[in-house]
Amino acid sequence: MRTVGLRTRVTAVFALGALAVSAAIAGTTYQLVRTSLLDERERAAVRAATLDGSLVRQGLSADEPDIALVLRNLETGETRRPLVRTDGAWFSRTADAGFTPAVSRELRQLVESGTPAVQRVEVRDDPVLVVGVPLQDGASYYEVTSLAELRRTLAVLATVLGLVALATTLAGAAVGSWASRLVLRPLGEVAQAAGAIASGDLSARVARDRDPDLDKLALAFNAMVDEVSARSEGDRRFAADVSHELRSPLQTLSAATSVLARRRQDLDGRTGSAVDLITAEVARFEQLVTDLLELAKTDRPAERRPTDVLALTRAVVGSRGLPPDVVESSAPSALLEVDPRRYEQLLVNLLDNAANHGGGAVRVAVRVQDDGLVLEVDDEGPGVPADERELVFDRFARGRAASARGGSEGTGLGLALVAQHVQAHRGTVEVLDRPGGGARFRVVLPGRPAAVPA
Template sequence: MIPFSDSLFKKLWLTVTAAILITVLYSYFLSYLFYEKLYVDIVEESLLEEGNRLASDYTGGAVTDELKQQVEWYNEKSESEVFLVSNPKELSACLPYSIDYETLIGKEERDQLLKGEPVLKSGFEERFGRKILAVAIPLLDNSRLEGIIYLYVPLAKISELTVDFSFLWLVGGVLFIIIAAFLGFKMLHRLTRPLAAMKQAADKVSGGDYSARVDIDSNDEIGQLAKAFNHMSESVQKEDEKKREFLADVSHELRTPISYIKGYSEAMETGMIKDPDEKNKYLKLINRESVRMVKIVEDLLDLSRLDADEYRLIKHPFPLSQHIDDFIVKYGPALKEKNIGLSLDLDPDVIINGDEGRMEQIFQNIIDNSIRYTKKGGTISIILTKHADGCKVEIADTGIGIPKEDIAKLTERFYRVNKARSRADGGTGLGLAIVDKLVKLHNGKMEIESSLGKGTSVKLYFPIVE
């Protein structure tokens, strides 16, 4: 079992939890900034409106005592502090904290006031322990600065304005994080559980237990991964079974000729056989079994190269009818020995692009089987014609035939309809497996039809050169 500290589940859960925590904190601070900005804007706008309303009572000329009294009366009623001065320098005497006049109303601010524009000032004042927001409204008479209405207000801290809101936000945020972390834990546990199951199944497969499967019903990516894993495991299991069966068949196939050779050679070596005719008979048997062993090894090497994709065809165009004519000549003695008739009907116009050596190997394996399983006095026919798929080569015999249930298995390695008879006749059980692969390498296909007691027909289809 994977330690929790190294598990994907922990990493995902910590990532999700951290993302939730960062999101909550970010939302809080963002709302904090937005709310403070909104509050400052409202206070600023309120001060400007107050100042402009007071300034609207000024009708020109020097600032009168009556207007100053009016502003003082308003100051007592207003939440903000309001002063009316004739000279900006008087502000330092009106404000309840020390101030540098040049800092408060400098040259740029004075020029701004002379243009009739209000001046906004803000800064932290230690006496109040908070930020101060101030507005200076100019009173102009023919571009002459006759006075200034000065309003200021200490800004409330955001924590003072939102103490209840902050408390609720904090409680709600903590609860949200706890609930989200719990739900994330459950969700991620459910999400990663199939991965843990696949990991355990993979360990079993790597240990040789190919029957391991993952039981997942979902159709998401993890479910598809589980299906792919099960398919892979099933394929590996089948391949392992085929490998075991193949090794068993190889050992069984080689055991028989080896035991014959060993037994006959020991009999001759110990002098048990003294009759020259018997010795010759045993020598022929030893030679026959050694030939069978060589044939099995050669076929196995061919199949190994075909399976490993190491078989390279050397293709070129050639007339298939001429190739069959030249090839079939070497079977004359074998056909004559069993009194088997041969019928050829070959279209000379058929040209294919193929490897002549491998094409001969294809026909040789099929003809060998036809001769092997056709009784004396039978016939073998080879017909080459053009076809919709290119061309068709049909090799038919009047042999013993094959049961229908065995036809589909003929291209399997070492498969025999009658194992005892095949071994006696010298077959390896690999010929048709090689034929099937070589035909496919030529972009062709093979069909086998047979009836017990009537014979077998092998049809080969190849593309042709137009």
């Protein structure tokens, strides 16, 4: 399962925090407003019902009261429905529209006992407020007030509060994203500088920060890089000096073995074999010194420039005596921003490795993609065991893979140089199984496709 990034988690925490706070505020606000509006509507309904009840009481005090007429004279508007109950019968100013069932038995008993009462119920799925007022001679007056408008008002309020909570959540997410970028910016700069250092640019540093805590991180990182740079430079100079000092005696040995080799026919068999052995070992030693000098240079950053990697690949393959059809590519040319010297060196080393340990290269594939280059070199040797595929890129690596792949005439630095050149490009290199047998070395170099010169 993929781990969620720190920036995403920080943003989510801010968003959830904003959602929780806004939801709590919105819920509290809704409840307070709802309670306040209901209480206010109830007080207004009680006052109106009490006033109307007094008018009905006066109307019923006549000798022959007309209850329907008394109710029609009341100004109750469209939201209040007056009802009178006397001698077990209901009276209304219009035909019963279904409001008498809204008066519950408990409410009726309470009012008929002489106690005013209020109750909230629903009539045909609409909320109403029933107010009961006792009259003379056991009669009672009821006023049914519709709360539909109040329900609509509360629905609008809930919608507005929900939108406000949503906007607050989005604002919290935006603040979280901004805060995470601000907090993680130094880490991004450290990662960028570390990547540059890994590719050989030991001059990369992290800028100082005004924040004292973050400034400590920058100072510690830069001090570490200075120490690493000093040690790396010392190692590089030591390797270069040693290799340079070895060249003079090696040249003398090489000249001497060349003289012996030219007179080999004058020597007996045992002496001639010894001369051949010395000549091969001196040549191997010279290659080792050359590789050490090259390895000392690999700590420097890659010098990228627009390069036709396909043309360079074909030139290197041709210089190694391989047929042109070994190179595979879907395009006639492939311009990419790479270091041509490093690319040529890593390809030469892969081809030499295939020749020395894998019976020679049988396929060299070049693919340029939007995000970089993929280079594959196949051989037809025994392949590399899975448990040694990381070890073959170490310096002077020796193991079952090297033995099984054809001897030890190499210096043990070829694939280490390949790894260094790939790292300078911030790329990757791996060993795979070639379909049909053999090894496949795959190199991925990130880089932008170069523009074609006008």
